[in-house]
Amino acid sequence: MSPIFQDANRQQIANRRRKDVIIHLLFIVATSIGVLALCALIIDILMDGLSRLQPDLFTNFPSRKAAGSGMKSAIVGSIYMLIIMLPVSFILGVGAAIYLEEYAGKNRFTRLIQLNISTLAGVPSIVYGILGLTLFVRLLALERSLLAGAFTMTLLVLPIIIVSAQEAIRAVPKSRRDASFALGATKWQTVSRSVIPSSISGILTGVILAMSRAIGETAPLVMIGAMTYINFLPTSLKDSFTVMPIQIYNWISKPQLEFKELAASGIIVLLALLLIMNFSAILLRNKYQKKY
Amino acid sequence: MATATQVQAQPLISIEKLNLFYGSFHALKDVSLTIPEKAITAFIGPSGCGKSTLLRTLNRMNDMIPGTRIEGSIAIGGTELYSNEVDVETLRKKVGMVFQQPNPFPKSIYDNIAYGPRLHGTRSKQQLDEIVETSLKSAVLWDEVKDHLKRSAFSLSGGQQQRLCIARALAVNPDILLMDEATSALDPISTLKIEELAQELKDRYTIVMVTHNMHQAARVSNQTVFFLNGEVVEFSDTEKLFSNPTDQRTEDYISGRFG
Ligand SMILES: Nc1ncnc2c1ncn2[C@@H]1O[C@H](COP(=O)(O)OP(=O)(O)OP(=O)(O)O)[C@@H](O)[C@H]1O
Numbered sequence: 001m002s003p004i005f006q007d008a009n010r011q012q013i014a015n016r017r018r019k020d021v022i023i024h025l026l027f028i029v030a031t032s033i034g035v036l037a038l039c040a041l042i043i044d045i046l047m048d049g050l051s052r053l054q055p056d057l058f059t060n061f062p063s064r065k066a067a068g069s070g071m072k073s074a075i076v077g078s079i080y081m082l083i084i085m086l087p088v089s090f091i092l093g094v095g096a097a098i099y100l101e102e103y104a105g106k107n108r109f110t111r112l113i114q115l116n117i118s119t120l121a122g123v124p125s126i127v128y129g130i131l132g133l134t135l136f137v138r139l140l141a142l143e144r145s146l147l148a149g150a151f152t153m154t155l156l157v158l159p160i161i162i163v164s165a166q167e168a169i170r171a172v173p174k175s176r177r178d179a180s181f182a183l184g185a186t187k188w189q190t191v192s193r194s195v196i197p198s199s200i201s202g203i204l205t206g207v208i209l210a211m212s213r214a215i216g217e218t219a220p221l222v223m224i225g226a227m228t229y230i231n232f233l234p235t236s237l238k239d240s241f242t243v244m245p246i247q248i249y250n251w252i253s254k255p256q257l258e259f260k261e262l263a264a265s266g267i268i269v270l271l272a273l274l275l276i277m278n279f280s281a282i283l284l285r286n287k288y289q290k291k292y
Numbered sequence: 293m294a295t296a297t298q299v300q301a302q303p304l305i306s307i308e309k310l311n312l313f314y315g316s317f318h319a320l321k322d323v324s325l326t327i328p329e330k331a332i333t334a335f336i337g338p339s340g341c342g343k344s345t346l347l348r349t350l351n352r353m354n355d356m357i358p359g360t361r362i363e364g365s366i367a368i369g370g371t372e373l374y375s376n377e378v379d380v381e382t383l384r385k386k387v388g389m390v391f392q393q394p395n396p397f398p399k400s401i402y403d404n405i406a407y408g409p410r411l412h413g414t415r416s417k418q419q420l421d422e423i424v425e426t427s428l429k430s431a432v433l434w435d436e437v438k439d440h441l442k443r444s445a446f447s448l449s450g451g452q453q454q455r456l457c458i459a460r461a462l463a464v465n466p467d468i469l470l471m472d473e474a475t476s477a478l479d480p481i482s483t484l485k486i487e488e489l490a491q492e493l494k495d496r497y498t499i500v501m502v503t504h505n506m507h508q509a510a511r512v513s514n515q516t517v518f519f520l521n522g523e524v525v526e527f528s529d530t531e532k533l534f535s536n537p538t539d540q541r542t543e544d545y546i547s548g549r550f551g
């Protein structure tokens with residue numbers, strides 16, 4: 001052996017390596033527990049629900065009898081709510097984030113606002129339900145309508161969108177703003193042509209993840225009184241409505257086994273929708289990252 | 293105590309008793325100097341002496357740093373920069389800036405150059421094409437990129453990116469070009485290219501460059517200003533400043549005894 005390597009402390013190195021292996025294993029165990037739990041959940045649901053995953057589920061309205069019962073109104077209700085929520089929460093959320101990051105001075109007042117927004121992101125969703133009930137259902141007399149539901153959900157996801165959009169905007173390097181200003185750009189030109197294009201993938205990812213949160217929420221909508229037996233499709237913003245998680249909740253709470261299976265198949269549809277949304281968030285991010 | 297010697301070209305920029313404060317920190321102290329037209333003026337001095345600060349007052353990029361206060365006079369062609377007559381967008385269009393780190397936008401080469409003209413209202417495709425071509429030619433980058441203008445600016449090398457940034461600054465048709473250590477992030481060959489480019493551009497533009505590299509100042513500039521702790525110690529023709537400095541501190545600095 002070359003003299004360079006002779007003073008190596010073999011024992012000490014062996015100890016260090018052993019520690020390395022143990023820690024490595026611990027991390028694998030930690031990860032596996034989460035993955036296994038998720039797999040168990042999915043397998044359980046698939047076993048219960050696959051048999052009911054048939055066209056009926058999508059084309060039929062719910063009914064008293066489990067056979068032939070579907071969740072057409074719930075699926076359509078969820079999608080309608082998404083369509084209303086998306087532009088409203090995008091404009092309000094991204095607008096607020098741009099204001100806070102680019103325009104607002106950094107003083108005590110804006111720090112207070114910032115703290116509030118972060119706190120709001122963690123407020124239990126039922127509280128938004130109570131707010132929606134007071135504000136939209138009663139005060140603005142929207143009653144138990146699609147619009148009241150969408151607005152309530154918008155409030156719920158706003159803090160999430162604001163915080164994630166702020167992070168995306170903050171990640172844009174200052175040098176890029178400088179480059180724009182140094183060419184004679186105004187503030188808005190810099191924001192709209194340099195800052196937003198640079199952060200749009202992060203912003204959109206946050207918005208989509210917030211939307212998928214809203215799609216799975218039940219409590220606030222129960223609070224404002226979304227119905228469970230809707231055997232028509234909403235034709236106006238003031239119509240009453242139901243959404244997928246409420247339909248599932250309703251089925252699960254019935255004693256008969258058939259309804260449990262229906263609920264499981266409903267969960268499969270919901271999970272698939274969530275998966276599609278999260279996947280599109282990843283695609284969006286990759287698309288903008290790869291472009292340049 | 294500044295010592296001015298005869299400079300041939302017309303002074304375009306004149307600075308008189310300029311004081312700048314970052315909050316309570318006195319960054320520029322009674323700075324007075326003139327910068328000639330269509331020539332290269334170099335700012336040299338140790339780190340933290342205020343070179344970048346002074347450069348940024350010339351296009352008012354300091355406005356965006358909260359707590360900055362300015363006293364004294366700074367004028368281009370006789371017009372006070374900090375008066376109501378001047379709107380800052382026009383000023384920055386007329387006084388272009390190139391930064392230490394190349395900072396292209398995450399857009400195509402074409403869109404990087406067209407960014408400025410579009411800000412100021414140029415919409416026609418034909419006009420933009422023309423501007424892109426002439427700007428890239430002026431920055432001696434055209435031959436290297438003309439076949440892939442749609443490619444991302446990030447696909448260029450560091451030196452090419454910096455020339456792209458110069459082209460981008462030229463695209464809005466400035467009179468003055470500010471370069472803040474524009475070559476310090478580059479390899480020697482790219483540095484040489486930018487220096488040659490500056491030499492070419494000085495026939496059409498007034499160039500002010502900050503550099504840490506004294507050889508660069510000596511090689512490229514017509515006039516040199518030496519700063520120390522926010523003060524102008526000496527400014528004169530480059531040849532004179534390097535061969536026969538008036539102030540002892542200048543001599544110490546250029547002979548490498550401090551800084
Ligand atoms: N935004 C700022 N806020 C407070 N102080 C600042 C700010 N920018 C610069 N300074 C201070 O002003 C002084 C001059 O800074 P400046 O950047 O002009 O130096 P410089 O000569 O360009 O140095 P370098 O050669 O390292 O770039 C320094 O002491 C610096 O700490």
Ligand SMILES: [Mg+2]
Binds near residue numbers: 344472
């Ligand atoms: Mg500097």
